Amino acid sequence: MKHEPLTPGVDTREHLVVIGNGMAGCRAVEELLARDPARYRVTIFGAEPHVNYNRIMLSPVLAGEKTFEQIVINDADWYAQNAIELVAGDPVVAIDRAARTVTARSGRVTGYDRLLIATGSDPFIIPVPGKDLPGVIGFRDMKDVDHMLAAAEKGGSAVVIGGGLLGLEAAHGLSLRGMKVTVLHIMPTLMERQLDEAAGWLLKSALEARGQTILTGADTAEIVGSDAVEGVRLKDGTLIPASLVVMAVGIRPSVALARAAGLAVGRGIQVDDHMVTSDPAILAVGECVEHDGNVYGLVAPLWDMCRALADGLTDAHSGYRGSVTSTKLKVAGLDVFSAGDFSGGAGAEDIVLRDASRGVYKRVVVKDDRIVGAVLYGDTADGNWYFDLLKRGEDIGAIRDLLIFGQAFASGGAQADPKSAVAALSDNAEICGCNGVTKGQVVGCIAKGAHSLDAVRATCKASASCGSCTGLVETILALTLGDEVQAGPKTMCKCTSFGHDDVRREIVRQDMRSIPEVMQKLHWSTPDGCSSCRPALNYYLLCALPGVYKDDQQSRFVNERLHANIQKDGTYSVVPRMWGGLTSPRELRAIADVVEKYDAPMVKVTGGQRLDIFGIKREDLPAVWADLNAAGMVSGHAYGKSLRTVKTCVGSEWCRFGTQDSTGLGVKVERMTWGSWMPHKFKIAVSGCPRNCAEATIKDFGVVCVDSGYELSVGGNGGIKVRATDFLCKVATEEEAMHYCAAFIQLYREEARYLERTAPWIERVGVEYVRARMADDAAGRDALAARFLFSQQFMQDDPWAARVAGAEREHHAPMATFTPTRATEEMA
Amino acid sequence: MIGEWLDIGWVDEIPVRGSRTVQVTGGDDIAVFRTGEGKVFALADRCPHKGGRLSQGIVHGGAVACPLHNWRIALATGEAMGEDKGCTPTVPVKISGGRVLICRASALKVAA
Numbered sequence A: 001m002k003h004e005p006l007t008p009g010v011d012t013r014e015h016l017v018v019i020g021n022g023m024a025g026c027r028a029v030e031e032l033l034a035r036d037p038a039r040y041r042v043t044i045f046g047a048e049p050h051v052n053y054n055r056i057m058l059s060p061v062l063a064g065e066k067t068f069e070q071i072v073i074n075d076a077d078w079y080a081q082n083a084i085e086l087v088a089g090d091p092v093v094a095i096d097r098a099a100r101t102v103t104a105r106s107g108r109v110t111g112y113d114r115l116l117i118a119t120g121s122d123p124f125i126i127p128v129p130g131k132d133l134p135g136v137i138g139f140r141d142m143k144d145v146d147h148m149l150a151a152a153e154k155g156g157s158a159v160v161i162g163g164g165l166l167g168l169e170a171a172h173g174l175s176l177r178g179m180k181v182t183v184l185h186i187m188p189t190l191m192e193r194q195l196d197e198a199a200g201w202l203l204k205s206a207l208e209a210r211g212q213t214i215l216t217g218a219d220t221a222e223i224v225g226s227d228a229v230e231g232v233r234l235k236d237g238t239l240i241p242a243s244l245v246v247m248a249v250g251i252r253p254s255v256a257l258a259r260a261a262g263l264a265v266g267r268g269i270q271v272d273d274h275m276v277t278s279d280p281a282i283l284a285v286g287e288c289v290e291h292d293g294n295v296y297g298l299v300a301p302l303w304d305m306c307r308a309l310a311d312g313l314t315d316a317h318s319g320y321r322g323s324v325t326s327t328k329l330k331v332a333g334l335d336v337f338s339a340g341d342f343s344g345g346a347g348a349e350d351i352v353l354r355d356a357s358r359g360v361y362k363r364v365v366v367k368d369d370r371i372v373g374a375v376l377y378g379d380t381a382d383g384n385w386y387f388d389l390l391k392r393g394e395d396i397g398a399i400r401d402l403l404i405f406g407q408a409f410a411s412g413g414a415q416a417d418p419k420s421a422v423a424a425l426s427d428n429a430e431i432c433g434c435n436g437v438t439k440g441q442v443v444g445c446i447a448k449g450a451h452s453l454d455a456v457r458a459t460c461k462a463s464a465s466c467g468s469c470t471g472l473v474e475t476i477l478a479l480t481l482g483d484e485v486q487a488g489p490k491t492m493c494k495c496t497s498f499g500h501d502d503v504r505r506e507i508v509r510q511d512m513r514s515i516p517e518v519m520q521k522l523h524w525s526t527p528d529g530c531s532s533c534r535p536a537l538n539y540y541l542l543c544a545l546p547g548v549y550k551d552d553q554q555s556r557f558v559n560e561r562l563h564a565n566i567q568k569d570g571t572y573s574v575v576p577r578m579w580g581g582l583t584s585p586r587e588l589r590a591i592a593d594v595v596e597k598y599d600a601p602m603v604k605v606t607g608g609q610r611l612d613i614f615g616i617k618r619e620d621l622p623a624v625w626a627d628l629n630a631a632g633m634v635s636g637h638a639y640g641k642s643l644r645t646v647k648t649c650v651g652s653e654w655c656r657f658g659t660q661d662s663t664g665l666g667v668k669v670e671r672m673t674w675g676s677w678m679p680h681k682f683k684i685a686v687s688g689c690p691r692n693c694a695e696a697t698i699k700d701f702g703v704v705c706v707d708s709g710y711e712l713s714v715g716g717n718g719g720i721k722v723r724a725t726d727f728l729c730k731v732a733t734e735e736e737a738m739h740y741c742a743a744f745i746q747l748y749r750e751e752a753r754y755l756e757r758t759a760p761w762i763e764r765v766g767v768e769y770v771r772a773r774m775a776d777d778a779a780g781r782d783a784l785a786a787r788f789l790f791s792q793q794f795m796q797d798d799p800w801a802a803r804v805a806g807a808e809r810e811h812h813a814p815m816a817t818f819t820p821t822r823a824t825e826e827m828a
Numbered sequence B: 001m002i003g004e005w006l007d008i009g010w011v012d013e014i015p016v017r018g019s020r021t022v023q024v025t026g027g028d029d030i031a032v033f034r035t036g037e038g039k040v041f042a043l044a045d046r047c048p049h050k051g052g053r054l055s056q057g058i059v060h061g062g063a064v065a066c067p068l069h070n071w072r073i074a075l076a077t078g079e080a081m082g083e084d085k086g087c088t089p090t091v092p093v094k095i096s097g098g099r100v101l102i103c104r105a106s107a108l109k110v111a112a
Ligand code: SRM
Pocket: A565, A566, A567, A573, A575, A604, A605, A606, A607, A608, A609, A610, A612, A637, A638, A644, A645, A647, A681, A683, A698, A716, A717, A718, A719, A720, A721, A757
């Protein structure tokens, strides 16, 4: 049905009044005009004193990349040409549904036939003391940007609360404008709703590299200042000075007006599929609405809503069915994309590509051969393609192997198999970007005899640096050699194509500092590793960065997390240290008391010369330790990849054959070495004479005392395959014996692979090598011993004492206890 | 009043890539896991192999490695992964306002 064009004088058309001159309100009007330009007389009220502009471009305005004029969507001419009356700078303060009028702040009353509410959202201001101080603002409109620009003009420091999109955009803009910016984010990773941990970590590192300070896990306690903002205090007491605080912790649909008018309001103004509220004369659109239980905070859903709304207003009802959103954003100039559900879950599989040199991370989550989610960082070119496949529920089975390389690669027709795709590459095609190696060169070096990945790496350098082309090189090997490819050294686990030695070398060379960083830089193929690689990486970092690296408890095997040995019935055994096998009445009494007090079913002398208390419940562990600590005992690490026991015999003090004080030396050695984390368990023994009652020659480090000094030997163990030690050297004094011990342990700690005990390590590298590093290289030995003693400063605090003091209580106590109450709920 | 769902505490009380337990008087514990992605799952704290306490294992991706003999159990389904066969009963979980709720009826059944 068409209406008469506008006649001057009386306008008898239905009057559509729009509250909100923002993205959705104006878009709705545009859609309406496109369908039937003459049907409604339109009046738009806007709280802001501006024409309609593109809100998402406020960030570039803040960053100085755009002017306000450049982000205007509809200028004054547009309103004039379409005979739209714009009432800017005069917000509506009340709706009278009975009279069908709206009242603006100026007092102006306007009647409507149809009312459209498009009031958007309000920034959420966290209710902390000081939130109302001048200098605390949100980031929502042009006024906020003006405020930030004025503050930046004066320089100084700013704090942005909130590490989501808006917060990071504000921080970026402010730091470009010369302010010193600190971002406080309450969650452990940035943009946790849009990005997974790995991508969040990349983003954080990139922003830090640009000079911003980013504090994650930071909880704001108050904003301090007398007349204006002076700083922000965190719950942990830290005070961060600032003259500007931007709160960007989230938005809330702006529903006050609708609620006051008695419309149905949940989280947002409730609308049906045609964007009609509980009052048939009133519609709502944009961020202020709740449709089918959902509220949205991005523009894409608004466009769909506006289409359905305009269809309804022109009697061509189509209906809005909700939106699946994807986020493709440039955060502070960095490309990020996410869509769908990337949180894994039942049956979901991850396909991950990491290219550290380009700063790229891609992850596609696939379930039953369909894409259910994606996260892209650094290279988002294929975001739309993945999103399209996701929305259409396309079966990607056929292109699965190539999916992660993107559309160009995966839809390459005949190249649907990765092998033929590689086979089809020309000889000039670059394989290894880091070292500029072409396919022809790789094939050439294989032809000359490099029949394994390692050999290729060693000869033409392909895949020798960042490793991201490893898969390509392996395919070329397979294509060229067929079955003759020689397997390289074993990779650490299925999560990586690198072996232990490569990983350790790169951690040190690139000064990596956290597990996610290693996983990113070395292209892990899983989001957070597995139970093989995580403990190994945790150890490698701990060894490389004494005192700096913070141990990751969740990457430790349960025994090392609970500082006790798990038993098959789920209880634990507790072994306190007994230095060199010595004990005292006080220690024995404390142990006896613990056994009785906690009803331990068994106490036993171990093969390591100390007492083992069995059957302790997880909840009781801290209390048991407290009692043992009180008697001066510390953890015996009977559970750890660490120093275990130092066995001794009675030695010269009592034994008729004893040549030296083996007991005393054992105690000193244990005092020096306890607490040290190692690639595997490590045992030491000191025997007072060659009769060797302490079994020193089947220990990792053994000392056999003789009249003229101390014979040192290494690399022994009991176990399934008993191995006697190799002789290392003989020294004259206790001090030297201790010094060699420290140096040997450090060499082992730095060079052995995780879970490789000294015996297999020495068999791999050769005892000659160890002798060369230990006996022949005095300076190197001194340096090793010094590094060991340095790292011991950070290792020798009793883990039990820390737990007793309350650390990590969550490991012990249940989260909740539930007692079935009704008879019908009785447990069988 | 007895509801359908048991409120067992805040999500934040479960360490990321870790777990906590819920004690059921007269029955086995229930293990509640939180993955690196922040998803929460609840399962009987009992490995299908030889009853190992899954709550004490290493959580990685959407799975936990049993501390006794390293079977990998998928958190969402309770199924053993890879070559191993077996299944641990699961308990439906719901997050509401930062609180973790577990299904009362399944919790009872699982713990029994
Ligand atoms: C408690 C104890 C047995 C005892 O009652 O005496 C013991 C108990 C275990 N030993 Fe042992 N070993 C104990 C002394 C020994 C000794 C004797 C010694 O230290 O002089 C040996 C031979 C020496 C050696 O280590 O080479 C020994 C060689 C092993 C091995 C084989 C090691 C190897 O390199 O081949 C294993 C298996 C392993 O570690 O992979 C092992 C593993 C174990 C484990 C950790 C099995 C496991 O993975 O759960 C047992 C833990 C029981 C628990 O929960 O407490 N245990 N174990 C001893 C504790 C010593 C201590 O005070 O810390």
